[in-house]
Amino acid sequence: MIDSISLAKFNDKQQRIVAHLYSRLDGKVYFKSRQIAAELGLSPKEVGANMAGIQERDEDLNLIIEKWGRSKSVTWKVTAAESDSAAS
Template sequence: MSTVQPDAAAVESVGLSAKQARILRYLRENAAEKTYFKSRLIADELDLSAKEVGANMSAVVDAATEIDVEKWGYSSGTTWMVTL
């Protein structure tokens, strides 16, 4: 029996790495409650560095179909605007 979740399989089909898939899943799960996400706060939640989040966001932005992800600002770290 496979333990792969359906959304993980769909993410793999668009060629995301495991880190990118985790970031995308985090944004999808939290976009209804929140609009702006700082890279360092995403990193804290996912046990990554802010640099890892930033390095992987371009692939996440390209793969996100059910949410819109846009680089929003740089003050005290990169902020991403996420909308449904």
């Protein structure tokens, strides 16, 4: 789960994207930029630019975000990271 402290370092669009990812995350999920864009009222380009920013600072979100592929839209692989306590 995310908290306001974790989200404080992200801009409004990034916060919306993170909330969207968490609402659909179940282990490992693939998201297309254009699908996220359509659901959040953003352009795919905005989603891609903001996903890159989220990816750079994802350590506090317990997410692993990878740019996975390109076809007609960039695909992002999002995985719930194991917490330190679960890994021990």
